[in-house]
Amino acid sequence: MKKAICLSAITLFLVGGNLLAQDTKKTVITINANEKVGDISQQFYGLMTEEINYSYDGGLYGELIRNRAFKDKVTEAEHWSLIKEGKNEGQITLDSIEQKGTALDRNLRLDITSSDSKGRIGIANDGFWGIPVWANTKYTASFYAKTSSDFKGELSLAIESNDGKTIFAKAQVINVTGDWKKYTVTLNTGKVDTTSSTRFVITTKNKGTVWFSLVSLFQPTYNNRPNGNRKDIMELMAGMKPGFLRFPGGNYLQSNKIETRFEWKKTLGDISQRPTHDNNSWHYHSSDGMGLMEFLGWCEDLKMEPLLAVFDGLVLNRKAQPITGDSLKIYIQEALDEIEFVNGDVHTKWGAVRAKLGHPKPFSVKYIEVGNEDWFDKAKTWDARFTMFYDAIKSKYPGLYVISSAHVTTRMPDYEDIHHYFSFKKSLTLAHKYDNYIRTDAKVFEGEWACREGNPTTNFLGALGDAAFLTGLERNADIVKMSCYAPLFVNVNPGGMQWKSNLIGYNAVSSYGSPSYYLQKMFSENKGDVSVKTSIVNVPLAADTTEQLFYSVTKDSKTGSLFLKVVNVSEISQSANIEINSNSKILAEGKVTILTSEKVTDTNSLVEPKKIVPITFNAKGLGNHFNYSFKPHSITVLKLRAK
Ligand code: AHR
Numbered sequence: 001m002k003k004a005i006c007l008s009a010i011t012l013f014l015v016g017g018n019l020l021a022q023d024t025k026k027t028v029i030t031i032n033a034n035e036k037v038g039d040i041s042q043q044f045y046g047l048m049t050e051e052i053n054y055s056y057d058g059g060l061y062g063e064l065i066r067n068r069a070f071k072d073k074v075t076e077a078e079h080w081s082l083i084k085e086g087k088n089e090g091q092i093t094l095d096s097i098e099q100k101g102t103a104l105d106r107n108l109r110l111d112i113t114s115s116d117s118k119g120r121i122g123i124a125n126d127g128f129w130g131i132p133v134w135a136n137t138k139y140t141a142s143f144y145a146k147t148s149s150d151f152k153g154e155l156s157l158a159i160e161s162n163d164g165k166t167i168f169a170k171a172q173v174i175n176v177t178g179d180w181k182k183y184t185v186t187l188n189t190g191k192v193d194t195t196s197s198t199r200f201v202i203t204t205k206n207k208g209t210v211w212f213s214l215v216s217l218f219q220p221t222y223n224n225r226p227n228g229n230r231k232d233i234m235e236l237m238a239g240m241k242p243g244f245l246r247f248p249g250g251n252y253l254q255s256n257k258i259e260t261r262f263e264w265k266k267t268l269g270d271i272s273q274r275p276t277h278d279n280n281s282w283h284y285h286s287s288d289g290m291g292l293m294e295f296l297g298w299c300e301d302l303k304m305e306p307l308l309a310v311f312d313g314l315v316l317n318r319k320a321q322p323i324t325g326d327s328l329k330i331y332i333q334e335a336l337d338e339i340e341f342v343n344g345d346v347h348t349k350w351g352a353v354r355a356k357l358g359h360p361k362p363f364s365v366k367y368i369e370v371g372n373e374d375w376f377d378k379a380k381t382w383d384a385r386f387t388m389f390y391d392a393i394k395s396k397y398p399g400l401y402v403i404s405s406a407h408v409t410t411r412m413p414d415y416e417d418i419h420h421y422f423s424f425k426k427s428l429t430l431a432h433k434y435d436n437y438i439r440t441d442a443k444v445f446e447g448e449w450a451c452r453e454g455n456p457t458t459n460f461l462g463a464l465g466d467a468a469f470l471t472g473l474e475r476n477a478d479i480v481k482m483s484c485y486a487p488l489f490v491n492v493n494p495g496g497m498q499w500k501s502n503l504i505g506y507n508a509v510s511s512y513g514s515p516s517y518y519l520q521k522m523f524s525e526n527k528g529d530v531s532v533k534t535s536i537v538n539v540p541l542a543a544d545t546t547e548q549l550f551y552s553v554t555k556d557s558k559t560g561s562l563f564l565k566v567v568n569v570s571e572i573s574q575s576a577n578i579e580i581n582s583n584s585k586i587l588a589e590g591k592v593t594i595l596t597s598e599k600v601t602d603t604n605s606l607v608e609p610k611k612i613v614p615i616t617f618n619a620k621g622l623g624n625h626f627n628y629s630f631k632p633h634s635i636t637v638l639k640l641r642a643k
Pocket of ligand 1: 052373486499
């Protein structure tokens with residue numbers, strides 16, 4: 001096999017555009033540590049997010065009740081059921097009694113026609129594939145209710161096993177009245193085993209009618225943020241040290257119809273003010289609990305730059321004509337209002353709205369993306385639409401970076417968002433995509449990319465493909481300025497995934513990072529701040545002539561430390577001579593971090609969350625000239641310290 005992979009004794013290679021002959025088989029990576037290629041910004045590695053694969057509802061967003069506003073379906077109260085014990089009789093139906101001052105227009109009506117004090121009757125919600133139960137945990141429940149005049153007595157709330165036999169946490173609400181009112185209680189678990197074979201119930205022993213609206217149950221959130229995010233998933237993301245967050249999509253920004261786009265104004269304020277919307281891009285209803293303020297709060301929590309995408313008149317439905325000309329002006333204004341909302345001071349109209357929502361300080365968003373994947377605009381209106389958005393944004397906010405979501409010829413955007421979804425095989429050529437890229441075009445933002453091997457989350461082959469691709473981005477850091485993988489999340493329960501392959505997987509109670517997650521963490525933790533000039537000779541080739549070794553080198557310009565990343569996609573070790581031309585002496589002792597796996601089909605999962613993780617150890621024998629053997633199927637980061 002080794003024979004098939006090595007080059008012939010006479011090898012042709014390119015250095016600075018010249019074809020040279022090399023008469024040795026030895027692979028040599030030359031690093032010119034003093035020659036900078038480009039700056040690697042803090043925003044080089046970021047995150048991309050949208051409501052897909054139950055990313056927020058049933059994922060990051062801390063809400064545990066599914067279909068809390070009873071809007072998921074028009075005809076039935078999906079995920080809700082009637083529970084009755086003993087001789088209790090009754091039924092549940094969807095109703096629509098107005099609740100003044102709110103956006104709530106759907107409720108669940110419980111009619112109890114016959115009551116039996118020995119048992120209970122009530123409503124149950126099955127959550128997002130169960131309600132997570134953890135020991136010693138405080139949950140916050142809230143709901144709106146009103147009763148018929150003949151209903152007397154109290155309501156019992158519980159998180160319990162699906163058969164109702166084990167109660168994990170409970171609370172009581174007394175004196176529910178005939179007028180709509182919000183009730184809030186806490187439920188505490190004690191020493192219980194973790195489980196999600198559970199449901200949330202509200203029951204009674206009384207006769208009469210109770211209407212329920214916006215029934216919510218919250219788990220503890222990251223930084224105790226109200227209406228906030230699930231802790232474990234936030235901690236996984238924090239581990240990646242992401243520089244920015246691209247939101248709210250993706251297709252979720254656009255949807256299939258104008259009316260179901262991400263309409264930011266309808267995602268603000270108390271959750272009772274949010275009408276919710278049909279996420280028809282990904283075929284499930286969105287609670288809009290993750291609204292514009294929550295995205296920004298998420299950025300604050302993880303110290304990420306927000307990268308806000310604005311709707312630009314193109315919907316996902318390929319048959320629909322994009323909105324153009326004068327008709328586009330209301331959407332341009334919608335975008336300008338949104339920018340004012342996030343960045344305006346408290347004296348501006350929308351800045352004042354933000355201040356009223358509890359955040360007087362502007363968020364100082366710097367990056368605005370116009371649309372999503374506008375290369376799908378077959379009516380060829382993109383240039384004109386982008387021009388209108390660009391001119392409107394730049395004239396009001398000249399300091400903002402405007403990102404185009406497709407190539408544009410009429411204006412020079414600050415960045416062009418380019419997407420790549422690819423197979424492992426394709427990653428081997430894509431790794432060179434930017435080597436010969438035209439340098440006079442807009443800077444590149446790789447706003448969605450992924451090697452789609454494995455599902456629901458990637459396997460190790462996916463991580464190898466991702467790593468090869470990323471070395472190409474780092475090597476070309478003069479033109480590629482930001483990057484983020486997509487999709488970020490998947491709920492791994494059956495029916496949870498709409499798009500393979502994903503970075504972070506979870507169910508109701510736990511979460512894990514895929515091999516691609518750990519690879520990105522490794523790269524992000526060792527990114528340095530400049531990429532430096534390199535070259536390679538005698539790249540090992542497979543029998544089909546595909547390259548087997550990929551690499552990039554970045555530097556911490558303060559300390560002079562070099563980060564050499566090498567991806568060996570072959571099934572045998574590959575050794576290379578590393579030649580470092582530098583003003584500094586490279587020390588013999590450094591650090592190595594390796595991500596590898598026995599089989600490329602291996603992966604992490606809920607059951608084995610850390611089957612594939614990087615290992616770091618001290619290395620000796622490094623220096624300005626050394627030989628290193630890269631393990632079969634491995635991703636290696638060598639941290640080379642300078643004196
Ligand atoms: O990441 C999944 C989808 O892929 C995104 O929503 C869309 O932008 C792209 O086509």
